[in-house]
Amino acid sequence: xxxxxxxxxxxxxxxxxxxxxxxxxxxxxxxxxxxxxxxxxxxxxxxxxxxxxxxxxxxxxxxxxxxxxxxxxxxxxxxxxxxxxxxxxxxxxxxxxxxxxxxxxxxxxxxxxxxxxxxxxxxxxxxxxxxxxxxxxxxxxxxxx
Numbered sequence: 001x002x003x004x005x006x007x008x009x010x011x012x013x014x015x016x017x018x019x020x021x022x023x024x025x026x027x028x029x030x031x032x033x034x035x036x037x038x039x040x041x042x043x044x045x046x047x048x049x050x051x052x053x054x055x056x057x058x059x060x061x062x063x064x065x066x067x068x069x070x071x072x073x074x075x076x077x078x079x080x081x082x083x084x085x086x087x088x089x090x091x092x093x094x095x096x097x098x099x100x101x102x103x104x105x106x107x108x109x110x111x112x113x114x115x116x117x118x119x120x121x122x123x124x125x126x127x128x129x130x131x132x133x134x135x136x137x138x139x140x141x142x143x144x145x
Contacts, residue, residue: 019095025071025130029106029137032098036108037119038067038076039126040090045083067092067108072130077102077109082116093117104136 019035027034047062063078065086077100078086085092096114100107110116 023071024067024069024074024132027074027099027106027108027132029099029101032096034094034097034099034108036069036094036097037122038069038092038094039122039124040086040088040092041066041068041073041126041128042088043078043083043086064107066131068126068128068131070124070127072132073126073128074131075105075107075133077107078116079109082110085116085118089121091119091122093119101137104138105133106135106137107133 022034022036024036024038043063043065045061045063047060059080061080061083063083063086065076065078066073067076067086068074076086076094094108094110094114094116097108097110098114100109
């Protein structure tokens with residue numbers, strides 16, 4: 001009897017969706033929820049703050065990493081523990097990534113709702129000449145009459 005009830009409960013529970021992998025060239029400003037498989041080309045630590053007097057504040061590290069796939073490349077902002085995973089020539093899966101705008105250009109980031117996973121090396125060659133972070137965007141307000 002208990003097995004019938006548990007099977008009925010699992011039938012009404014929604015299942016997990018399969019991830020839809022996005023290519024770098026498909027990324028647009030202001031979008032989120034992207035899942036990508038990318039290679040890390042370079043990693044550069046831009047901010048590293050040590051521990052302060054308080055034990056509650058932890059170390060803050062931010063690195064800008066150039067990542068890409070066979071369609072293009074983009075800058076990824078790695079924070080704290082993500083910095084250790086973003087080693088050059090590593091292949092990573094970015095889950096629930098979002099596009100942040102920084103000084104008019106796109107940056108890819110994964111916040112606390114997303115995940116960065118190191119995976120097996122992929123065999124694609126990164127297209128470095130299509131760097132989406134080099135495209136500068138400008139916010140234009142359209143007034144309708």
